[in-house]
Amino acid sequence: MHTGLLLEMAAGAAPDRLALGPRSAGITFDELTARARGGASFLAAQGEGTVVFLGLNGPSLPVAVFAAAALGRPFAPLNYRLADADLRRLLARTAPSVAIVDDDMLPRVVGTLGVALVTRSAFEEACRDDAMRAATPEAAEPDVAVLLFTSGTTGEPKAAVLRHANLAAYVISTVEFLGAEEGEAALVSVPPYHIAGVSAVLTGIYGGRRIVHLEAFTPHDWVTTAAAEAITHAMVVPTMLGRILDVLETTGERLPALKALSYGGGRMPLPVIRRALALLPHVDFVNAYGLTETSSTISVLDPEDHRLAVASDDAEVRARLGSVGRPLPSVEIQIRGPAGEALPRCISGEVYVRGEQVSGEYLGKRLTDSDGWFATRDAGWLDPAGYLFLDGRLDDVIVRGGENISPGEIEDVLRAHPAVADVAVIGAPDDRWGERVAAVIVPRGKAPAPEVLADWVKARLRSTKTPETWQFRAELPYNDTGKLLRRVLKAELSAAAA
Amino acid sequence: MDLKPGSRWKSAVCDTEAVIVRPPGNPGVLECGGQPMIAHAAERPVGLSPAPDRAGGSTAGKRYSDADTGLEVLCTKAGAGSLAISGRPLATAEAKKLPSSD
Numbered sequence: 001m002h003t004g005l006l007l008e009m010a011a012g013a014a015p016d017r018l019a020l021g022p023r024s025a026g027i028t029f030d031e032l033t034a035r036a037r038g039g040a041s042f043l044a045a046q047g048e049g050t051v052v053f054l055g056l057n058g059p060s061l062p063v064a065v066f067a068a069a070a071l072g073r074p075f076a077p078l079n080y081r082l083a084d085a086d087l088r089r090l091l092a093r094t095a096p097s098v099a100i101v102d103d104d105m106l107p108r109v110v111g112t113l114g115v116a117l118v119t120r121s122a123f124e125e126a127c128r129d130d131a132m133r134a135a136t137p138e139a140a141e142p143d144v145a146v147l148l149f150t151s152g153t154t155g156e157p158k159a160a161v162l163r164h165a166n167l168a169a170y171v172i173s174t175v176e177f178l179g180a181e182e183g184e185a186a187l188v189s190v191p192p193y194h195i196a197g198v199s200a201v202l203t204g205i206y207g208g209r210r211i212v213h214l215e216a217f218t219p220h221d222w223v224t225t226a227a228a229e230a231i232t233h234a235m236v237v238p239t240m241l242g243r244i245l246d247v248l249e250t251t252g253e254r255l256p257a258l259k260a261l262s263y264g265g266g267r268m269p270l271p272v273i274r275r276a277l278a279l280l281p282h283v284d285f286v287n288a289y290g291l292t293e294t295s296s297t298i299s300v301l302d303p304e305d306h307r308l309a310v311a312s313d314d315a316e317v318r319a320r321l322g323s324v325g326r327p328l329p330s331v332e333i334q335i336r337g338p339a340g341e342a343l344p345r346c347i348s349g350e351v352y353v354r355g356e357q358v359s360g361e362y363l364g365k366r367l368t369d370s371d372g373w374f375a376t377r378d379a380g381w382l383d384p385a386g387y388l389f390l391d392g393r394l395d396d397v398i399v400r401g402g403e404n405i406s407p408g409e410i411e412d413v414l415r416a417h418p419a420v421a422d423v424a425v426i427g428a429p430d431d432r433w434g435e436r437v438a439a440v441i442v443p444r445g446k447a448p449a450p451e452v453l454a455d456w457v458k459a460r461l462r463s464t465k466t467p468e469t470w471q472f473r474a475e476l477p478y479n480d481t482g483k484l485l486r487r488v489l490k491a492e493l494s495a496a497a498a
Numbered sequence: 499m500d501l502k503p504g505s506r507w508k509s510a511v512c513d514t515e516a517v518i519v520r521p522p523g524n525p526g527v528l529e530c531g532g533q534p535m536i537a538h539a540a541e542r543p544v545g546l547s548p549a550p551d552r553a554g555g556s557t558a559g560k561r562y563s564d565a566d567t568g569l570e571v572l573c574t575k576a577g578a579g580s581l582a583i584s585g586r587p588l589a590t591a592e593a594k595k596l597p598s599s600d
Contacts, residue, residue, distance in 0.1 A: 001504045001517050001572070009574045013558050165504065172519070172572055174596050177559020186598070200600040207598070233598050262599045288599035297599040328596065 001168035002142050004069040006206045018210045020059045035127035039067035042126030044137035047116035049096030053077040057213035061192050062201045072140035076147040077192040084108050148292050159363040160292045169356035170295040171202050173330040180209035187234040189214040194481050199296035219243035230257040237265040237482035242272045262286035266482045269415050289324035295357040299388050301325030323387040331355030348381040398427035398435050413460050419448040428493045439467035447472045506538035511546040514556045514577025522567035531579025548579035562588035
């Protein structure tokens, strides 16, 4: 099924409903359809190939997504925060392509071979042009819907391939068609080049919920926009949530219209989600776990799970606040050992997933096995009730003298210490053990003595999990979508040891 | 009638349109309002209306399925006729409502 059909359905059933933008100057489903048609005609005249989007969030993002779909061409949003040289290299990989580029970003990419460049303002003008809207450009047989470059925290970015069939399956199996109530609005602040930024367009349109884009995230703008636009739904990454809570606490704003806040894209520190639940008791919280390669969400910890976990006396139920919930009904999840064998409940291994929304494919390389299972490279385990707990990326597991140690568990323990604001646990090279556990601490106020923190961990975890190296710094390196750059910390530690 | 995944069909007797989500395990005729559905690009014949016992209607956004053949379709446009395969009415598959996560 074609993702363009999602918009066609919504526009057919609710042409005059607002699809995008602010209440005062919103764009209806009918108008979005017309703009996508105008945009498609314009892009077709510029050149062949993939439709690239290089720019900030805004109504032009959904227009470009559906214009590319109408032409049957892949849509590839690029990360404008990359250094110029990296950005040009990535853009060159999309050739042959037509790139819609924010006007002020154009000088950064001029002269890229095989790429026809058009400014965002020219694209937007064409989308409003009657002649463009009336034209019927030639369309290819639709197949690949989206090419999404992974964040490249572990090396050169890979281009994940999401087909129309994957994305459409995700949307129709998880979203109720036009299920949003009148007046509901979603605030999208994850960037266009993040899978959640793409899936938010498709699920928002199909659900009939007005999409309000934040050009780029700042906690102050997020809170101001959420209040001004009576935002009812939003998705944020964990680092965003912490900063949003800071603003809410300072300003006293409580966002009375907000109904649901989902979070994902990284490990949520327990103190942050507890703080959020206490500060915003009227809001339904949803923890969503998913990957680019799975067309977004594959498991959710729903609002009821959150409330039960906070209120329960049962340790197993309380612990679920640290889980990513249960698999969607439309996907299967399995935990497997190193030899590929299925593991029983409560034993940690690699998370495998299967379902129609799972692409498990990079350009030129399909990673799903013959039965359709995709190895996520995430370590995790299922509790007796089927809740999924993640132990971090398999590549981040510390191997100390043959013992596999997951950083996440140690980080959770350290983060609960009052003198710790943020923490990363990584493996440092060690002559005797191969690797040893190292903790990089961002202190809250005055840095505590390492012995104090070591005792804190020792009292709660097995002794081999107690960090042997301690480092204190003012902040940790994150990328703009909240992923901790462990590779940077590791390189620094190795350099310091050499 | 090649009911392959993603193929689009429309009713010959009403406004109903549908897309194939899962094809049937064995050949069958997709019907609406008692008449075979026609290709989405085809011209709808004039003057036909749903048979009285096949006029329950279809709802956009609802998924309809047949347990016998495994056929599943998504109704993409509502109409007055009801959906069937080879004379057997399709049942609505009630999906569990999931919390919004994007």
